[in-house]
Amino acid sequence: MPQKTDSIYTLKFGLVCLSSFLFSASFNMLIPELPAYLTAMGGENYKGLIIALFTLTAGISRPFSGKLTDTVGRVPVMAVGSIVCFICGFLYPVLTTVAGFLFLRLIHGFSTGFKPTATAAYVADLVPVSRWGEAMGVHGVCFSTGLAIGPAIGSTITDHFSIDILFYCSSLFALLSIVILANMKETLVEKQAFSLSLLKISRKDIIEWHVIPASLIIFMSYISYGAILTVVPDWSKHLGTSNKGLFFMVFTLSSLLIRFVAGKASDQYGRQIILKISLLLLVVAMTWIGFAASSLSLMGASVLYGVATGMLSPTATAWTVDLSDPEHRGKAMATMYIAVEAGIGAGALLAGWLFISDLSMIPKIFYCCAGMTVLAFVYLQYIYKAKNVIKGF
Numbered sequence: 001m002p003q004k005t006d007s008i009y010t011l012k013f014g015l016v017c018l019s020s021f022l023f024s025a026s027f028n029m030l031i032p033e034l035p036a037y038l039t040a041m042g043g044e045n046y047k048g049l050i051i052a053l054f055t056l057t058a059g060i061s062r063p064f065s066g067k068l069t070d071t072v073g074r075v076p077v078m079a080v081g082s083i084v085c086f087i088c089g090f091l092y093p094v095l096t097t098v099a100g101f102l103f104l105r106l107i108h109g110f111s112t113g114f115k116p117t118a119t120a121a122y123v124a125d126l127v128p129v130s131r132w133g134e135a136m137g138v139h140g141v142c143f144s145t146g147l148a149i150g151p152a153i154g155s156t157i158t159d160h161f162s163i164d165i166l167f168y169c170s171s172l173f174a175l176l177s178i179v180i181l182a183n184m185k186e187t188l189v190e191k192q193a194f195s196l197s198l199l200k201i202s203r204k205d206i207i208e209w210h211v212i213p214a215s216l217i218i219f220m221s222y223i224s225y226g227a228i229l230t231v232v233p234d235w236s237k238h239l240g241t242s243n244k245g246l247f248f249m250v251f252t253l254s255s256l257l258i259r260f261v262a263g264k265a266s267d268q269y270g271r272q273i274i275l276k277i278s279l280l281l282l283v284v285a286m287t288w289i290g291f292a293a294s295s296l297s298l299m300g301a302s303v304l305y306g307v308a309t310g311m312l313s314p315t316a317t318a319w320t321v322d323l324s325d326p327e328h329r330g331k332a333m334a335t336m337y338i339a340v341e342a343g344i345g346a347g348a349l350l351a352g353w354l355f356i357s358d359l360s361m362i363p364k365i366f367y368c369c370a371g372m373t374v375l376a377f378v379y380l381q382y383i384y385k386a387k388n389v390i391k392g393f
Contacts, residue, residue: 008126008127008131008134008135008138010126012126012184012185013123013126013127013135013138013139015180015181015184016119016122016123016126016139016184017138017139017141017142017143018142018180019078019082019119019177019180019181020115020116020119020139020142020143020146020177021142021143021145021146022146022173022174022176022177022180023081023082023085023111023115023143023146023173023174023177024143024144024145024146024147024150025146025147025149025150025153025173026085026086026089026146026150026170026171026172026173026174026177027085027108027111027112027150027170027174028146028147028150028151028154028248029149029150029151029153029154029157029166029169029170029173030092030150030154030166030167030170031150031151031154031229031233031245031248032151032154032155032233032245032248033154033155033158033163033166034050035047035050035230035233035234036233037101037163038050038098038101041096041097041098041101042098043098043101043102046098046102046352047230047352048230048348048349048351048352048353049102049105049348049352050105050229050230050348051226051229051230051344051345051347051348052226052345052348052349052352053102053105053106053109054105054106054108054109054112055109055226055341055342055344055345055348056106056109056341056345057106057107057108057109057110057113058109058110058111058112058113058337058341059113059337059338059341059342059345060113061109061110061113061114062113062117062334062335062337062338062341063201063205063206063331063334063338064113064199064201065077065080065081065113065114065117065118065330065334066117066205066208066330066331066332066333066334066335067198067201067205067330067331067334068118068194068198068330069117069118069121069188069329069330069331069333069334070121070188070327070328070329070330070331071191071192071198072191072192072193072194072198073186073188073191074118074119074121074122074125074186074187074188074330075118075122075181075184075185075186076118076194077114077115077117077118077330078114078115078118078119078122078181078184079178079181080114080115081110081111081112081113081114081115081116081118082111082115082174082175082177082178082181083174083178084107084108084110084111084114085108085111085115085170085171085174085177086171086174086175086178087171088104088107088108088111088170088171089167089168089169089170089171089172089174090167090168090171091104091107092104092164092167093164093167093168109341111174112337112341113337113341115177116143116333116337117330117333117334117337118330118333119139120136120317120321120333120336120337121329121330121333122187123135123136123139124321124329124333125187125188125329126187130267131267132267132318132321132322133262133263133264133265133266133267133271133314133315133318134260134263134264134267135263136263136313136314136315136317136318136321137259137260137261137262137263137264137314138259138260138263139314140259140263140310140313140314140317141256141259141260144252144255144256144259144310144313145252145253145256147248147252148248148249148251148252148253148256149249150245150248151245151248151249152243152245152246152248152249153169153245154166154170154245155243155245156243157169205331206335207331207335207338208324208325208328208331208332208334208335210323210324210325210332211320211323211324211332211335211336212335213319213323213384214316214319214320214323214336214339215320215335215336215338215339216339216376216379217275217279217316217376217379217380218316218320218336218339218340218343219339219340219342219343219346220343220372220373220375220376220379221279221282221312221316221343221372221373221376222339222340222343222344222347223343223344223346223347223350223369223372223373224282224286224305224347224366224369224370224372224373225309225343225344225347226343226344226345226346226347226348226349226350226351227347227348227350227351227365227366227368227369228247228289228305228347229344229347229348230347230348230351230352230355231351231355231362231365232247232248232289233247234355234359234362235289235292235298235359235362236295236298238359238362239292239293239294239295239297239298240294240295241295241298241299246299247298247299247302250299250302250303250306251302251303251305251306251309252306253306254302254303254304254305254306254307254310255306255307255309255310255313256310257310258306258307258310258311259310259311259313259314262274262278262310262311262314262315263314263315263318266314266315266318266319267318271315271316271318271319271322272319272380274311274315275311275312275315275316275319275380276377276380276381277311278308278309278311278312278315279308279312279373279376279377279380280377281304281307281308281311282305282308282309282312282370282373283370283373283374283377284304284308285301285304285305285307285308286305286366286367286369286370286373287366287367287370288300288301288304289301289302289305289366290362290363290364290365290366290367290370291363316336317336320332320333320335320336347369350365350368350369351365354368
């Protein structure tokens with residue numbers, strides 16, 4: 001592993017952040033347009049599966065990506081994730097049936113099952129332990145900027161060209177994220193050559209039990225994001241927002257600056273206090289989205305949601321690293337992302353089950369999400385007992 005310097009702002013760290021920006025934009029630019037695309041195919045009743053299937057395979061692939069990250073290396077696993085995303089963009093215009101589309105969503109999910117897992121471990125390798133929170137915050141800004149810009153770009157491309165052009169642009173972004181990785185130096189010291197035996201997963205390879213407390217918080221809080229991905233495009237349109245990607249751009253942009261502050265604050269004051277504040281803000285944001293009666297009100301709720309997630313995401317990631325065994329950091333990151341995907345998938349299924357085309361059900365969906373976030377706060381405040389994994393955290 002390369003020697004860590006006090007500064008996190010190195011060329012290598014910058015390239016990783018740029019790659020993550022391009023990668024997140026590549027798959028998220030599709031999200032606002034996919035519900036209408038599936039409806040046009042005759043698959044209106046399957047809207048909830050757009051996100052659920054994607055997160056299902058992302059979650060299933062996490063144990064494999066975690067094991068490979070700890071054995072084969074961080075860089076090859078990052079590259080595999082980008083390559084899958086690149087290929088899928090070209091296949092959407094080819095598989096134009098409902099069954100074909102849903103199958104492709106399953107395959108596409110493998111991309112996020114691989115790249116973010118290896119990237120998080122790579123970032124942790126690059127920076128000193130005292131700067132983990134800040135580093136995760138900065139990397140999160142880049143990843144989230146891609147998430148923010150992606151939907152706006154996607155809706156603009158579809159409005160001015162076609163959705164097929166959007167799919168090809170998604171592939172282009174994924175390709176660029178691969179090119180950046182081409183000359184990245186591996187940080188895993190004891191690497192192994194890939195063999196099929198590494199794909200054999202035992203129960204001990206699936207979960208890193210040390211990080212379960214952080215993963216529980218992540219699971220319960222990310223249910224709201226799954227619901228947002230599924231129904232906010234329809235809710236935005238109902239409230240008078242013409243660009244279905246605007247909500248995503250607003251909340252992600254509002255999270256950018258707070259990530260710098262939250263990451264540093266969690267390094268200084270501890271992860272749990274920042275997590276508790278972010279969970280309470282998330283409860284308010286979910287309730288506000290449900291009560292929103294105009295486009296302006298919805299955008300206000302989007303800003304608060306961005307602040308809440310901008311605090312929660314880098315802090316929860318840094319807490320996961322705190323709790324993990326350095327020799328099993330890839331598995332720890334995989335466990336965390338399993339929780340992310342499970343939460344998003346559960347939220348998408350909940351939203352898809354409650355909402356098909358009945359707009360009156362959308363507020364109830366967000367009230368349910370607020371309730372789950374309250375449970376996360378209760379766990380952290382009254383149930384979880386720290387075991388002094390890292391002093392002060």
